[in-house]
Amino acid sequence: MLLIKCPYCEDERPELEFRNAGEAHLVRANPIVDQSDDDFAAFLYFRQNPKGLQFERWRHIHGCGRFFNAVRDSVSDKFLTVYKAGEPKPNVEQLVTRGTTPAEAVVESPAPRTPRTKKAEA
Amino acid sequence: MVETIQATRLHPLQSGRTGPAAVSVTLADNATRVSLRARPDAVAALSKALGLALPTKPKSTAVNGSRAALWLGPDEWLIIDDGESNLVADLAKAKVLHSAVDVSHRNVGIIVSGKGAEGVVNGGCPQDLSERAFPVGAASRTVLGKIEVVLWRTAENTFRVECWRSFSPYAFAFLQVSARDIWV
Ligand SMILES: [Zn+2]
Numbered sequence: 001m002l003l004i005k006c007p008y009c010e011d012e013r014p015e016l017e018f019r020n021a022g023e024a025h026l027v028r029a030n031p032i033v034d035q036s037d038d039d040f041a042a043f044l045y046f047r048q049n050p051k052g053l054q055f056e057r058w059r060h061i062h063g064c065g066r067f068f069n070a071v072r073d074s075v076s077d078k079f080l081t082v083y084k085a086g087e088p089k090p091n092v093e094q095l096v097t098r099g100t101t102p103a104e105a106v107v108e109s110p111a112p113r114t115p116r117t118k119k120a121e122a
Numbered sequence: 123m124v125e126t127i128q129a130t131r132l133h134p135l136q137s138g139r140t141g142p143a144a145v146s147v148t149l150a151d152n153a154t155r156v157s158l159r160a161r162p163d164a165v166a167a168l169s170k171a172l173g174l175a176l177p178t179k180p181k182s183t184a185v186n187g188s189r190a191a192l193w194l195g196p197d198e199w200l201i202i203d204d205g206e207s208n209l210v211a212d213l214a215k216a217k218v219l220h221s222a223v224d225v226s227h228r229n230v231g232i233i234v235s236g237k238g239a240e241g242v243v244n245g246g247c248p249q250d251l252s253e254r255a256f257p258v259g260a261a262s263r264t265v266l267g268k269i270e271v272v273l274w275r276t277a278e279n280t281f282r283v284e285c286w287r288s289f290s291p292y293a294f295a296f297l298q299v300s301a302r303d304i305w306v
Contacts, residue, residue, distance in 0.1 A: 001248060008196050009180040009262075014248035016265050062270050063263055064180070064195035 002077060004058070007084045008066045021057035023047045024069040025089060051075060053092055058082075071095065132302070145242045145301040147294065150231025150282060153204035156213065159197055160220035171216035172201065172209075183261045183274060192261040192274055200261075200272055200284070202231075229272075230290035234297055235280040238304045243281050245300030247273065267296050 002015040026043065029035040035043070048054065054074055059067045071080040071092060080095045160168055162178075169176045174186035177193040184191045188205025203209045213222045234242050240251045246267035250256060261274035269292060272284040285293040 011180060013264075016248050062265050065198065065263075066195060 002079075004070070004079060005082050006060045006063060006066070007068050007082045008064045009060065013060070013063055017060060017062040019059045019061045021059050021067060024055040024057045049074075053080065053096075055089060057085075127305075145234060145236035145238050145304055147242070147297045147301050148233050148235070149294075150233050151204045153202050153226065153231060154207075154209045154224070155203075155226045155229050155284075156201040156209055157223045157225045158191075158199040158201055158213070158220065159222075160218070161197060164216070164218035164220050167216045167218040168213070168220055171212050173212070181256070181260050181262050183259050185259075190274075192272060194261075194263050194272065200225075202284070228287055229284045230287050230293075232283040232285070232290070232294055232297060233280065234283060234301070235277075237279050239279045239281055241304045242297060242300045243273065243283065245303065246296055247271075249273070251275075253278065266293060269293060 003012040004015055004018050005012045006018075029039070029043065032040070051074060053071055056070050056072055057067055058070050059065070067085045068082055069085060069087070070082045071090060072078070073080065080092070081090055083090060158168070158176075165176050165178065172186075172189065172191065174184045174189060174191055176191050176199055177184045180193060182193050189201065189203040189207065189209070192200045192202070194200055201209060201213075210222065210224055213220070243266070244251050247264055249262065249264050256262075256275055258275050258278055261272065263270065263272050265271065266273075266283065266285070269285060269289040271293065274282040274284070276282055283293060283297065
């Protein structure tokens, strides 16, 4: 079982107390009516799902109940760091060079979000 | 020589102690319970109204007489009082923004007590319950088997398990079976 550190409980807890809540740092456009349909579809539906390090929201649902963010390697499942909701993205390169991640971990710079449905239609 | 213990077959509906189990699983007395939510700036006034210092450290509790406050989250506490005092009326005296919901009948308390109680709870709870990680006075919302519970260590070998009313037959049976399996 994974042990996940909750930044609010300041404690490592078993993964059964947590629930993954998808990709982190998605920003809703303001005002949202000015956004094109493609951009809105990208915001609403399309996720990076990278092989390697990703920013994720987690909820300590059977603990303190709080949402927080984490950097996790989707290959090794290793958590590099966790931080409270609303805090800025941590510097991933720095975390990696500190040697806290396995060698196979790849830092992928996020690709621009493109709606995939367009390809299918073309 | 390896010591072997002959297992005996038990009926699935057989409950209670059948072996030399040292851990008892009993129902806690009825109690008044309040789910309290408040921002940090209201903690001092609420503490005064309750007559105890609301804990602000994760996994901690504060006790005064029959009344206890369990830290559940950065803005959330479970207040349990099994005495005669009027918990809700006391909280109403605090003129600061807060939410206090009487959940007395939503929860059921189960007391797991005796040498090996830690192991009995660990039969369904994945948290580290060693005294280093979960000392006397520690409390936390967590899981037991397939349900959510609030766990509170009231003494070295005593835990209070608070679960929701409709989950209580499951929790009680689970803990009894777990106690049956513990050999100290
Ligand atoms: Zn937490």
